[in-house]
Amino acid sequence: MGKKKIIPIIIVIAIIVVGVGYFAFGSNNNSKTLTVWSYLTKPEVEALQPIADKWGEEHHMKVELVYSQPNFQEGMQAMKSPSGPDAIFGIPNDNIGTFVKAGLLSEQPKDLIPSDKFHSEALLKAGNVDGVQYGTPIAEGTVALFYNKKLVKEVPTTMEQLVKEAKKVGFEYPITNFYYSYGFIAANGGYVFKDNDGKLDLNDIGLANAGAIKGYEFLNSLVKDGLINSSVTANIAKADFEAGKVGFYISGPWDVPSFKSNKDLDFGVAKLPTLDGKSIPTFSTVQLAVVNKNSKKAADAWSLIKYLDENGQSVLLSVGNRIPVLKSADTTEAAKNDPYLKAFEAQAKVAQYMPNIPEIQAMWEPAGNNLQLLIEGKLTPKEAADNTVKQMEAGIKQQ
Numbered sequence: 001m002g003k004k005k006i007i008p009i010i011i012v013i014a015i016i017v018v019g020v021g022y023f024a025f026g027s028n029n030n031s032k033t034l035t036v037w038s039y040l041t042k043p044e045v046e047a048l049q050p051i052a053d054k055w056g057e058e059h060h061m062k063v064e065l066v067y068s069q070p071n072f073q074e075g076m077q078a079m080k081s082p083s084g085p086d087a088i089f090g091i092p093n094d095n096i097g098t099f100v101k102a103g104l105l106s107e108q109p110k111d112l113i114p115s116d117k118f119h120s121e122a123l124l125k126a127g128n129v130d131g132v133q134y135g136t137p138i139a140e141g142t143v144a145l146f147y148n149k150k151l152v153k154e155v156p157t158t159m160e161q162l163v164k165e166a167k168k169v170g171f172e173y174p175i176t177n178f179y180y181s182y183g184f185i186a187a188n189g190g191y192v193f194k195d196n197d198g199k200l201d202l203n204d205i206g207l208a209n210a211g212a213i214k215g216y217e218f219l220n221s222l223v224k225d226g227l228i229n230s231s232v233t234a235n236i237a238k239a240d241f242e243a244g245k246v247g248f249y250i251s252g253p254w255d256v257p258s259f260k261s262n263k264d265l266d267f268g269v270a271k272l273p274t275l276d277g278k279s280i281p282t283f284s285t286v287q288l289a290v291v292n293k294n295s296k297k298a299a300d301a302w303s304l305i306k307y308l309d310e311n312g313q314s315v316l317l318s319v320g321n322r323i324p325v326l327k328s329a330d331t332t333e334a335a336k337n338d339p340y341l342k343a344f345e346a347q348a349k350v351a352q353y354m355p356n357i358p359e360i361q362a363m364w365e366p367a368g369n370n371l372q373l374l375i376e377g378k379l380t381p382k383e384a385a386d387n388t389v390k391q392m393e394a395g396i397k398q399q
Contacts, residue, residue: 040090086295093126094354106291126286126353135288139322151247169247172237178367183282185215208385216381269343284351362395
């Protein structure tokens with residue numbers, strides 16, 4: 001066979017091979033996979049997967065939502081690896097500061113979801129570190145007041161009224177857990193770090209100012225007056241409320257499913273009463289979605305996050321019992337059929353998102369330990385407050 005005949009045959013074969021290869025393996029887009037870790041619950045991740053799959057079909061990509069235990073150090077190490085996740089969908093906002101410090105997060109595209117689509121501007125601040133938006137809010141959680149309708153005929157609007165009523169019907173919550181008790185410390189002006197136009201001042205810790213000490217005094221009075229036992233844990237308080245032993249209980253939406261399944265418990269949820277005429281600004285944990293700075297598919301990851309956020313609010317409410325962050329969720333069937341949501345949303349409006357800088361990790365241990373010592377009668381309110389700040393400052397220096 002002559003060379004002139006061989007060359008066209010080779011070209012035809014090459015075209016066939018390339019064509020077969022294209023249809024067998026698809027285009028580059030079709031072969032791409034987005035790997036997204038999530039620190040939400042496993043049922044939530046499983047319920048979100050079909051929504052992610054729909055986005056994947058539209059964008060010719062495979063999406064793998066992977067449930068991960070909340071070990072954030074392991075998550076940081078994984079994101080440094082070439083085989084690490086492209087994004088994380090569902091990480092508490094107080095943990096992203098360490099990821100930012102390690103240089104692991106991609107900046108969120110401007111107006112990924114317009115700010116006026118969210119319930120409040122504060123939600124966006126939860127994902128903003130030093131003026132840069134790294135995280136997109138997907139849900140939030142905070143604590144509110146549960147009450148037993150058989151024992152409580154009228155929901156108190158002030159803590160002074162609640163204390164009076166609680167002497168008859170009982171009141172419990174894990175008082176030594178700083179997450180639950182922070183709102184009382186903040187009600188009269190206490191704060192963790194001073195917020196100067198979105199930038200947190202590490203040199204201005206407000207957990208020992210006059211307002212904070214007033215809050216410690218109130219917490220101490222609950223125990224001294226015999227309303228709450230110093231040994232009450234979250235499990236004890238929950239069990240006592242569920243058994244009808246106490247009329248009032250402070251907790252979050254995560255307890256709603258258990259209480260709903262108890263046919264003997266007729267309960268309601270309300271915004272926390274005021275203290276000294278002021279709203280109680282509880283901590284709010286804002287769940288965020290972030291993108292790995294090392295991902296080569298960052299644009300796709302942000303597109304998926306936007307889609308999951310806008311289409312997954314009902315899942316996060318009905319499966320995860322989380323407070324929706326987007327206004328569009330208000331008209332969903334899940335929201336309409338949830339009689340407790342409005343109370344948690346009302347509390348969330350006055351809540352403070354947890355500081356999202358790495359230094360917040362220096363707060364939990366001293367704050368909890370000194371609160372425990374206060375409740376046990378081993379420290380005065382001022383001593384507990386002063387110790388907390390001094391130990392926080394020492395912890396920050398060691399970071």
